[in-house]
Amino acid sequence: MFDGFCYRDDVDVQGSLFAEAPADRRPAPERRVLSSGAWIDVARSWLTEPDGVFDALVSRVPWRAERREMYDRVVAVPRLLHTYGAGEALPHPALLAAREALDAQYAAELGERFATAGCCFYRDGRDSVAWHGDRIGRGATHDTMVAIVSVGDPRRLALRPRGGGPSIAVEMGHGDLVVMGGSCQRTWEHAVPKAAHAGPRVSVQFRPRGVL
């Protein structure tokens, strides 16, 4: 069986040759420093089993439509949502492995672990999220991180400084990781703009406790 072969191959290599090394072969994130203490990290093809994760997310998550309350206004959210709280089982083992890999990569810098997993289902290019910062919780006052794992069709994450200035964009492709860090949630805003042609995409955002 192909799966069995892959698994045993992994175990052999990690067990005999690299017994002390972490069993993680994900590409290292590359950092882009933005203004005012904000940064983003990007790692392409970072998630293991992205196809299985996409299928599991689309079929197993209890999706609901919602309007999201931002600080001073309610933003229309044309997309489906579900949040897994701290300690709740995630719908695919690769997402648990992803959270553990994020903790291994970032816990020292972040000072805590990733706890919650917010999931968003963009059914097609008409689904989107407007400009906002994740500022309902501590992100409004403290440096933090929001780690986005993306599966399905690629979509653009646009970012712009809160006080005005040119925007940048990062493509979030199938299996890619994009981490917004530092002051990003309070000094920058982000959005997923509508796209003329896009198939389904699911985003999983890992956040520490108290960051929403």
Ligand SMILES: O=C(O)CCC(=O)C(=O)O
């Ligand atoms: O779709 C994404 O990856 C970003 C979602 C987002 O910014 C949010 O839900 O706060």
Ligand SMILES: [Fe+2]
């Ligand atoms: Fe956000």
